[in-house]
Amino acid sequence: MIRVLGVVTMVVACVVFAGFLGLAVWQISGAPAPVNLPGLLAENLEASGVEHPVTAVLLNFRSYDTLLEIGVLVIAGIAGISMARTTSLEDPDLRTSDSLLYALQRWFVPLMLLLAGYLLWAGSDRPGGAFQAGAVLAASGVMMRLGGIPMDFLRPGMLLRLGLALGFTVFLLVAVASALAGEAFLAYPEGFAKPLILAIETVLTFSIAMVLLALFVSAPVNRAQEPEEGERG
């Protein structure tokens, strides 16, 4: 009886929460926009160095967000790695001997690497960019890992540290350098916006892929005779 009452209370609380949220959404949708953001963006798109508005917002107008975001990612990656047991990286139990996976891998990995490169380049004038490219790169890494292809750079060491920190470091260096050169923090100097954004996007792609892959690899692995999670209880 108490249990049922508890569930009913929870349902009522959630419905009330959703109701208030819906009311807020309804009121916001009726109110006129205080600032015409798309208009402002379209006026200043020329100065941003890229043609796609979302990329312009991400890496020029609000690059602070992106800088902090890659910082969060690096911290998450470091925290995840610090909990890994390094022996699990070479655990032979992890490798699958699925012939379908091997066959798919031969076709997919080069294609996915190509796609990641395309997405990175496409970000300047159409949907795409560092995050999409990084996600595809990380996915191909996951596939290679499942197939048992040795990836030595994922072992804790110099390469892993470099790969994790590269994006954040380059981004921060550009920001500080532009601040020292007399511009505002994170303001690109005149004429250098496009090459700088491209360089930052490239290193961001590598770092994002590295963080995601490291987090995938670092989940502690059960021993073979141990029951998997969820099999009991």
Place this chain on the structure above:
Amino acid sequence: MSTQLLYAFAGVALCGIGLFGFIRLDHLLRKLLAFNLMGSGVFLVMVGLAQRGGEPDPVPQALVLTGIVVAIAATALAVVLIRRYYHLSGRTTLAAPGPERKSTTKPAADREGAEV
């Protein structure tokens, strides 16, 4: 009802469902999924509401893109933490197993040697 309101209200519904799951479910992985559902609802509200007059607004889209990446990293970290917690305690829930609650604790004999 216009399209943007439809999207926004779908996001609100997702938020409500996610909140219910987050409170109600015991298993940590399910809690994590429910929390992600709430996050997806917020993203949907932001992207859905921001398309005034049929034109999508790139600024909220960029913010949501940032949010998605952070959410993925945070989810992966949470999974790592949950698996670590399972290894150390043998439990998949945070609540201490009471007498009337169904216990998810593994027998002590099984747990020996699971963690070095």
